[in-house]
Amino acid sequence: MRIRGGTTFTSAPLLQADIPEFCQKRSGAFFTPEDVARALVAWVDPSEPDRLLDPSCGDGQFLALHRRCVGVEQNPRSAAAAVTAAPWALVHEGDFFDWAARTSERFECAAGNPPFIRYQTFKGEKRRRALELCARQGVAFSGLTSSWAPFLVATASLLKPGGRFAFVTPAAIGHAPYAAPLLEHLVATFAAVHVVAIREKLFPFLSEDCWLLFAGGRGGTATHIDLTVVERFAPDPQRPEPTVKIALDEWRAVWGRRLRPYLLPRDVRQLYAAAAWEEDSRRLGDFASVGTGYLSGDNDFFHLRPSTAQRLGIPSAFLHPSLRSGKGIRNGAITKATVAGWTQNDEQVFLLKLGRNARLPAPVKAYLDSAAGQIARVSYKCKNREPWHVVPNVRIPEFMMSYMSGRSVKLIRNEAGVTCSNSVHALRVDDPVTARKLLPLWASPFVRLSCELEGHALGGGVLKLEPREAAQVLFPSAKASKKMSADGLEEAIGVLQRWRHYGERTN
Incomplete structure (x- = not known):
């Protein structure tokens, strides 16, 4: 069973040709760059001895890069295309949150590109199931949560101890309030959390900016967040070295659990943070509504x-x-x-x-x-x-x-x-x-x-x-x-x- 039905990115040329532009944006029938998919799979399982989950597998681009894999896909046509692309894969057709709540399967790794469904269309029974599943993991999301954040919490719950995942995420992971509960959950349940901020668009034809997220060592606790700030994505089977090691106390107390300020040089951040702590400095909300x-x-x-x-x-x-x-x-x-x-x-x-x-x-x-x-x-x-x-x-x-x-x-x-x-x-x-x-x-x-x-x-x-x-x-x-x-x-x-x-x- 599989969750889809919103804005996710797939690589299905058949869908891209057959769906009008408006529906295409809603269904997410867009190409994921192959070099991005290949890199994410390599980051989580370079030698393919483990079982990999793609919780929103689309037409099977990620599954085609791994021989021991399971996919979940809601769209019947996409699920059929995934079976064709990766005949060795087990593909469940249906809603991912429903499947995740019922399955006893656990995986060593996961990779993919979750649906980017904004809160306005991420609603109803699907949303209720998603938020209930996340609540059982101790994560409470607000009413403005887009689908991809609960998607990653649910995926993390299906990993074995020591497991890891790597996903494309919207750049909203760097600033959105609903991204904070996700990141807090990840640093509390993984030994390593690594975000790669990419300035040039991964999807040039979309307004959405995308970053990459890796979490490894399921069952551990991270002492910091690694952030790599790059101009453009460079295909590499190895994760890039972090350019900033973000102290969790500073991330919480100074920057309101946002990553976007770390795009700036350290000296600018320090000056801004120092000004914020000055007794005579004021926020606009201190004197106006x-x-x-x-x-x-x-x-x-x-x-x-x-x-x-x-x-x-x-x-x-x-x-x-x-x-x-x-x-x-x-x-x-x-x-x-x-x-x-x-x-x-x-x-x-x-x-x-x-x-x-x-x-x-x-x-x-x-x-x-x-x-x-x-x-x-x-x-x-x-x-x-x-x-x-x-x-x-x-x-x-x-x-x-x-x-x-x-x-x-x-x-x-x-x-x-x-x-x-x-x-x-x-x-x-x-x-x-x-x-x-x-x-x-x-x-x-x-x-x-x-x-x-x-x-x-x-x-x-x-x-x-x-x-x-x-x-x-x-x-x-x-x-x-x-x-x-x-x-x-x-x-x-x-x-x-x-x-x-x-x-x-x-x-």
Whole structure:
């Protein structure tokens, strides 16, 4: 039995030719580079005397490289292709988590490429089985967990004492909160844990960056995490030497159990860590609250152009100017002149803001009952709120921040009292004195580096800063600032931008 049905990477040319692009991304019908598969198999079992498990074997690429192997595959066509590719292999067709919970088989090693199913589609009975299995191993994952992390915990549970595995993982292993429970489990149950961070994409046609993970000596306890930072993957039957030996105490206490900061040189990390411990240094969350804007449920319906509102007779009292995306964030402030420009340009940025108990004039009622309104009211968000036409969480923040950024994260004052959608962050100041002192430093090299460190790469060169990440952005004390070279900080920013492929041409 096998788990699949989500975004994993296989090497099946027949699937790649037969599945439309959208379905291809969801089913994961993509080639795994053969040299990557060959290296991972060699890392766990160079002489092939042991039994190897591939828990998501696809069309059998990993199985074809090992003569004593077992695969699990949910897709019947892929399972049949795996049998053809590796006729000596035992291939179970079905859900991996179901099979893992019932099997008594144990293996000396495992290798493969688990499904990268994001939490939005990793749900239902499959998710329940996966999280229950992990809980029995002492690992508790959050509701935002993608499938690959529970997949590896389940695989580890099937290894014999002394066993080892090697897998392709998303680069999210270096920053995602749900990766922390996985890594904690691995260092507690394996004698060696080794992550290979690769800057150049293993899959050039995907936005997803991939790293490699090895764990060996099942039943032992690791004293540190080995990290190898490389520009590109180099096929080698031997694992590369680590470039950094990560002390677990530092990884936990200083970096919040993230590996991404270790892409930077040691001296930069030390300066940043020292600044974080300075008594007068502050995190953004110490003096401000960061949240998201409203979610309308149907942006085209709930945002009107001035000309449309005038034609429909909708009073201006029911319209509120809104910053709909981070593209509207420029240095400085949103002023009344900015809003006047939106009006003059007839931009579709005026939110239909209706109170829960407000008396609605006839033109507004007519708009709600229009053909567009009939479509909007049955959208997922609208049909699940009462009344459907009242957009919740419409706030007037003091500052707004870009959610997804290119070169840098933008912060802008809201002098015009506009609201904002969930495409940008809404920042409310809790301590005005500290905010007046520190927010002018937002564009400084140190704070820009902090945004890079606390955020994460989304793909296509984009830096994504979730609210919890934005709250961790660090403003150094005056004492700490004196120890830092602006040139060194700019160089460090450039390193992290290269790792998120900012400025690179993408397909």
